[in-house]
Amino acid sequence: MTTGYPRFFIHRSIQALAKDVIAKYATAKDSVAFLWPTRKIAARCVSFVQSRAPPEVLATLEVVHLVLDTSNPQSQPLRSLCPTISAVICCKEGFSYLKQYWQHTGDGISSRRAEFCHSLFKDGLLIEDEGPLKSPTSPSPKPCRGPKRYQRPGSVDVGKQQQPTIVNPDKDASRFLEERFGRNLDISFVEPAKSAIRRRIAGALTSDKELSTSPVPEKEMESNTRGIVNLREEDVYLFPAGMNAIFNAHRALLGARSSNLKSINFGFPYVDTLKILEKFGPGVVFYGHASESDLDDLESRLEKGERFLALFCEFPGNPLLTCPNLVRIRQLADKYDFAVLVDETIGTFANINVLQYSDIVVSSLTKIFSGDCNVMGGSAIFNPNSRYYSALKDFARTSFEDTYWPEDVMFMERNSRDFASRIDRINANAEAICEVLLQEADLIKTVFFPRYNESSANYEVVKVLGGGYGGLISVVFHRKEQAVAFYDAVDTAKGPSLGTNFTLTSPYVLLAHYQELDWAAQFGVDPDLIRISVGLEDTEDIVKVFKDALTAAAEATKA
Known part of the structure; x- marks a missing residue:
């Protein structure tokens, strides 16, 4: 593999800038370099490496x-x-230590920042600073209409074409960027774009309307799909990646509460969530099934006096789509004083409302919120009714840095405008595919989907009116050769991500847990599981794709 998901593979644009930085500044020319957006993040990376790498690496x-x-x-x-x-x-021997920090935290620079800064670097406009970094102040940019580049039809309007529009703004900073760097980035719209994203995440902005530089009345936040009337835009934080939202939420909890308390990872986790809890704090207690018996065990430990920082869970989980009992978890958290952090990436706030049971809700905006696979992002919401709210906000004011690159912000805002309508299509497609899969009991051992899982009642508690069950399905066949035939035959894109506007099929466990298949299996995660992220295709067409693949699996059985 020569490229891949940006936290696991270093994007080629970032590699190109790193190579030039090494050539100019590194003491040894066979060195490696990892690039971060701020000196504070670089300092955290250095501290991480210093705590793990051998002396010969630290010396370099x-x-x-x-x-x-x-x-x-x-x-x-x-x-x-x-x-x-x-x-x-x-030195190159230190690569694995730097890479761990890059992958787990999501703190690294984006490819767009790399391309922009590389151009500055080549032209001598980006120079070394040996003193304290000062944030430059800037004059207020002139308000103007948003570039037509960011006004597009919805993704569900497949096949519609638009003619490109020539933009001719005044000769200000925006035009300078366009003429010099070939980018149509209207910097006067970056903050309004962030505001629109935050309000969309809060469930207070759903319409596809043009951005405006005029202030948005705060009263627009009072009515939101989260059901929290005192939720404010300032309670929604944006990050350059979903994992970065989890990493910073964990930092906030450690800073706001106690750095000596372990956390709980409840349910089979996405890879790096567990790694963050293991490597960036006092440790973690892991419950891999997210079952009622797991909650019984946790309650027993709490009754005996054990105390925890927070419980981290996904709703639903990945890849088994298990839905933990948030009502019971909230009751335990209130009684025994621990925070609850829920990752709603797979369920999405268009389908579920988990903020009412959470102190912090995080999401990867990279997935279906964007859908277009051309930008990354993450979010965290602080519940204003949480007992930890004031402490979390105090920590955020002094310790959070806004590192979301403006170009990435603009793309994310544009992509997410039709989020609600895309979710409706994906919900419908996923249910139609499930109906086909469930009819093939001779081939398929288990279909994992929130509507049909044993924990489906937990999903129904938080399902919003008019919501669906999301676009993720996992399938386990009776025999490996059936899974292989199905995967080879299914006429969709193949890859490890999810939440794309097109259907994506993946041998997820082999990709995510290849070095720990036996460990995963003890939590019911079959090594031959196939995960399906459902897209926006015509329902009839995508159903036929899966029927044909099931036919191929049946023929493999006969053979």
């Missing part, structure tokens, strides 16, 4: 901070973008 650690050369007149229109890069450099 170098840190280079690159900032805009504000003495150059050409840099003036770029100051509000704050295009900073902090490089952590070391």
Whole structure:
């Protein structure tokens, strides 16, 4: 494999910038460099490496901070973008330690930031800064209409074409960016775009309307699908990746409560969530089934005096779509004083409302919220009714950095405008595919889907009016050769992500847990499980695709 998911593979644009940084600044030319958006993040990376790497690696650690050369007149229109890069450099033997921090935290720079900063670097506008990094102030950009590039038809309107629109704004910072870097980035719309994303996540903005630089009345937040009337836009935080939202939420809980308390990972986890809890704090207690008996065991431990920082869970879980009992978890949390963090990525807030039972809700915006596979993002919501709310907000004010690159923000806002209508189509397609799969009992051992799981009653408790069951399905066949034939025959894209606007099929367990298949199996996760992320195709067409693949699996059985 030469490329892959950005937290697991370093994007080629990032590699290209890192190579030039090494060539200019590294003491040893066979070094490796990982790039971060701020010096604080670079410092956290260095601390992580120092706690794990051997002395021979630590002896080669170098840190280079690159900032805009504000003495150059050409840099003036770029100051509000704050295009900073902090490089952590070391010998090639230190690669695995730097890579762990990159993968687990999601703190690394995006490919768009890399491309933009690489251009500045080549032209001498991005220079080394050896002193304290100061955030430059910038004049308020002139308000103007948003670029037509970000006004598009909904993704469900398959086949409709638009003619490109020529944009001719005034000669200000936006035009400078377009002329010099070939980008149509109207910086006056970055903050309104962030506001629109936050309100969309809060369930207070669902319409596909143009951005405006005019302030949005706060009263618009009072009515939201989350059912929390005192929820404010400032309670929604944006991050450059979904895992970065989890990482920073964990940091906030450690900072707001106690750095000495272990956390609970409840339910079979996405890979890096468990790694964060293991490696960036005092440890974790793992319950892999998310069952009632697991809750019985947890309650017993709590009754005996054990105390925890927080319980982390996914709703539904990945890949078994198990739905933990949030009502009971909330009762235990209130009684024994621990926080509840729920990852709603798979369920999505268009289908479920978990904030009412949570202190923090996180989501990967990279998935179905965006859908277009061309930008990453994450979010965290602090429940204003949480007993930890004030402490969490205090921590956020002093310790959170906004590192979401403006270009990524603009793409995410554009992509998410038709989120609600896309979810409706995906919900319908997923149920239609499930009906086909459930009819093939001779081939299929188990279909995992929130509507049909043993924990389906837990899903119904938080399902919103008019919501569905999401677009993720997992399937286990009776025999391996049936799974192989099905996977080879199914005429969809193949890959490890989820939430794409097109259907995506994956041998998920082999990809995510290849080095720990026996460990995964003890929690009911079959190594030959096939995970299906359902897309926006015509329902009749996508159903036929799966019927044909099931026919191939049946023929393999006969053979």
